[in-house]
Amino acid sequence: xxxxxxxxxxxxxxxxxTVTSIQAENDDLSNEVNGIETFVSRQPLDGEQGWLxxxxxxxxxxxxxxxxxxxxxxxxxxxxxxxRSVSIGTFSSWENKDGFPVMQFRDGVRCWQGPARSLDVTxxxxxxxxxVEVEEPSICTYTAIMKTPLACSLDVxxxxxxxxxxLLDSQNE
Numbered sequence: 001x002x003x004x005x006x007x008x009x010x011x012x013x014x015x016x017x018t019v020t021s022i023q024a025e026n027d028d029l030s031n032e033v034n035g036i037e038t039f040v041s042r043q044p045l046d047g048e049q050g051w052l053x054x055x056x057x058x059x060x061x062x063x064x065x066x067x068x069x070x071x072x073x074x075x076x077x078x079x080x081x082x083x084r085s086v087s088i089g090t091f092s093s094w095e096n097k098d099g100f101p102v103m104q105f106r107d108g109v110r111c112w113q114g115p116a117r118s119l120d121v122t123x124x125x126x127x128x129x130x131x132v133e134v135e136e137p138s139i140c141t142y143t144a145i146m147k148t149p150l151a152c153s154l155d156v157x158x159x160x161x162x163x164x165x166x167l168l169d170s171q172n173e
Contacts, residue, residue, distance in 0.1 A: 076090075
């Protein structure tokens, strides 16, 4: 019976190991699902899945002595000439502005006697993925224009819509 007990204990240990690994796999899966759900809820309003590719990119531009460093769908920072970097926000949501998608970065480091830094990046069509302009319309509130080939299909769609609208307008006159 001693041998039988050993065997049962061993089987129990194996079983526990299996259960633990199944639980671990489940945790991984539910983490992955949560991650995907969070990600999907942060996609642009027009459900354009193509923006996912932007998260692989990393762009920067110099403006007034600072380098503006942006990782789309993730975070943005401002780096001074000494290499010190300050967060100007983490990606919070998409907005549609004048037909262009705008990536909003919020809750950056607070300005001295000012608001938390923030950045709105307007996405336009271009051959390269790059930041072409940075401005600071009000204190510690930044805007940027980012060009990317991913936005070109939107331009085509917009042009088509405008053409159709123009046609309809001309018929109604």
